[in-house]
Amino acid sequence: MSRLCRFAIASDLHIALPHTIDLTKPRFHLVEASVPALEAMLAHLEQLDLDCLFIPGDLTQDGERDNHHWLIEQLQKVSFPVYVIPGNHDVVKPTGNDAVIGLDEFAALYQPFGYDDPQQLWYSREIAPGVQLVGLNSNQFDATGWQLGCLDQPQWEWLRENLPQWRDRFVIVMIHHNIVEHIPQQSTHPLGRRYMLDDAAPLRHYLNEQGVRLVLTGHLHIQDVAEADGITEILTGSLVGYPHPYRVLELHDDGIHKRLKMKSYRLRSLPGWEDLPAASRQRTQENSFPFMSRFVSLPPLNLKGDEMIATAHQLQSFWADMAEGDRTFSFPQFPPHVRSMLEAFSATHPIDNNATLRF
Template identity: 50%
Template structure:
């Protein structure tokens, strides 16, 4: 079994007339189409077997953006599989400008969806099966939630026992495994987690699933829990504008290796120094977020103290997003210094583990 595929996550496609004028937004949707076209040009030169998009395909679920992307993906020379992100289906009901939740499959019936169900499975190549899940639900007040509904869980319960001797690739927008310290409970991190992640992990572990692909968090990170790797890929419209290419090889029967390489869009027409611009863009908008992080649990320092420390963290989130960061702020108080170290690519024994961008995973 030898095959190659790519991952593009959170491209937030926005045709020019749909680009919002929000001064504090974190991603550069102005480059969304330019960046995607550059990546696709690269991928079209490779002998890819398929391409994955783990959600947030569009800026905010606009009809124009879904139509543009669906048409572009249809023209590619390899199969494409997508799942919806929270930005793709911002409400249950459609509006004049945006699609509703249950309209999503009709736009991407060539990208995994074969009927109006919000989830699917398909054998991509012999011995390799994808499961695409919808992690976007809404409560009675219309608030968007990150969880799997009972219908999908029942479907999975019936499906999983039928999967025999196949490599299973599970794709879902929200994170299932933590990529940040205490992400599941942290007031800033938990909204990126699947609410019923422990249940999904238990189900996947029962069938020896080893791979989950997610987006949403806009960071390059590979996490591991209970025998399962979760590969989350950063946003194409946010620093460092990454995408991944993964080669799967079977050196001997019964073993598989995943060779993960990451690439960056460093420039596009009109944005020749895109990396520098986007890193500064995040840095310029980081102060309020860093103050929230410092004043939140577990640090809970005062607003005044947080405002003193936040400027030193100007590029902290950019470096988290890039993956493989190692963090040390020696002038911070010991408790705060130790907390930020936990965001780095460090094993429990204190040694570095730079696996977020380039690594060989043996399954």
């Protein structure tokens, strides 16, 4: 069995220098730890003989110009190639201003990290012999400036022109929004669908037609591996959110199949956060009630009043448990319809963190 390449994935860095952080805003993730978290992860990755690092979006907290420039400076010091794409937090406006960058600036700013055309927000690179990376942009804006999650027509045309020529290679697609569901009814649930690409199904079908089998995403801040329409999607949780994961993967060719060996790591301690998982999990629990109360009040549960409040309080650990991946849920204290819906979030196979996938 020959090794084709070894790469890392770190997603949703949400880099925020201290002067850019609004500490009054409640968050699930520890954005205050974003700078030391990145430094600690990169220090570890430098020891691992990597071919490259993939970062599938949300590089910064909210597109702040200072945060982008700081991150670019750090990534330029790394000894291996780094490939990035924009997330919805990186480009909060079509055009920038003194405080934030615009979508129209992203490719030029990140030209050293995959972009050969400073005017084009998608690209492709042969990252190893026979292994092709396709980096896509899932951030668009409508005429009113509202941010969307979809591919634009020029990007679709580029894919149709170029993917057929890479059929003899192992193609890895990187995109911020999910194109495979990672939670039950994600594409239709009011809270879940905003993490899905609007044109997820057409993209899955086209990639499958062209022999693409692997997609890397972020955005949802959980560790999960899911499959649909012949596409396996590896979703990597946020580096600044519990449980602070990142991945290292080795792609092998055994002469018949490609095998992808995946190992996940977690940050355990940072300066000021000696027990990082405990502090982070507590943050998630403390800020979970508004999210969980909305979650259980929406279809299909439609809980109201005291039942909604009591259920949401009992679910304060639910999202942190989801973010870990490979979790099995049991809620015997809830009525049958609530119990069955929540237990459907259980992992069916333990492949979210460490596994060998075959293609």
